[in-house]
Amino acid sequence: MTPLPDTKDRRFATTLARGLMVLRAFRASDDGLGNAEISERTGLPKSTVSRLTFTLRSLGYLTHARRHDRYRPGPALLALGNVAQASISFVDVCAPIMQRMADETGTLALLLVRDNAKLLILRTWRPRGVSSLWLEAGHRLPFAGTSSGHTMLAAMSEELFETTVANALGDRGLTQERANAARRMAYDQLITRGFAITPPDQYFAANIHAVSKPFHARDFAEPVVFTAGAMPDDLSVARMEAEVGPRLNEAVMELERMMGQPPSITLRN
Template structure:
């Protein structure tokens, strides 16, 4: 596996500056979308100060954005809290996007079958910045205590799902993402880089990535990523759960062959056998 970071790579900050200088780039629109992306699974409502901290924008700018997004229905203002929550317009966008995901509909019965076999949870995820977002989720009866569900975010760098995505994308895109990860936490970068490199190496050997306690010390998981076709970015499918019930040996020896078969069946169903 090649080195993770190219010495002569242009930094994402420079690329962002170029994007903002592009006459076709609408900065206000981009900021509005960034603000909506600040809402995470589990957030009931956020105030302007919280949004300003997450977006790294002046509070005055955030106030104008939240006012506008409230008028368009993308945010609802909760007067009793003095905060905002996502509005129905964002729900319509998300629902329309999920409805068009053929891979999600095709994967669900196969994912449920694997979840029942493993007695764990099987999820389908897509990348958003430095996170993976669950767009489909199946679990066995014994895994009902796991709190993750559709819309949940997990970190790209330390999870099997995120690392599988990194292994699947082209080298240039991988280097750009890794540089963003480095900039987000330079203090921990050395350890993070080592973990990612180990996963990329094992992907070459196992055709899957693992996370045995890397994300949460009591959670084990394996994942495979692939291109669903139609110009879409890679998606990842993981299988994981509590370490006491899903050991590394079980995941690699029993679950991995079934996960690889699941992905191959999806590729065939989607007409993408490359």
């Protein structure tokens, strides 16, 4: 569940935000969702979800298709997504770079963006011919206890960091002190070696090892994160430090050069 931002700004449209929560509840592997499932994923009352799904279906953002008890993303949402992807130039440019890195390292490559109090997987690249982690676009990760989350915290502006942590407090035991420590540790790693690895004893899930690096796209006002991950037996800390981390760093630097952008992490004043 992704909670609404804690905002008292009168300009904030709560009904619109709840409608978008419904759309974000869908994952690529879903065979449709009923109102009860959407309610469970969003934390919204079922009566509220029922009104929102009816409205979104009327506007074409959801469809019933041939099964009238389960909703799926509709044509209007597909069109909106295609427009968004076409307007964000780095996504297509990074695809062959990340696929090549995934194939060379045998790791699952991920592109993640901030989604309020969580990280949202936007794209994945699976290594060809290698069994890899089962994570998909639409899956959400916590900020606490992930290399992706700690890297994102390190790359944020101070203002965005404070807002994000305020919304994510309590998720996976996140406190302000833990967020500050994770931000400092990841930032120091990014400055000294170009990638960040959260110590495995801090991971929220013991079956995933991962290394991450941020990217500041001109299309976005905030950073995104690229991550390479695998099962611990296939991706030891030593291998992350000596092989996969440097390879991920090279991949993101190649993307920066192709996009004509400066390094994503620099020394703070």
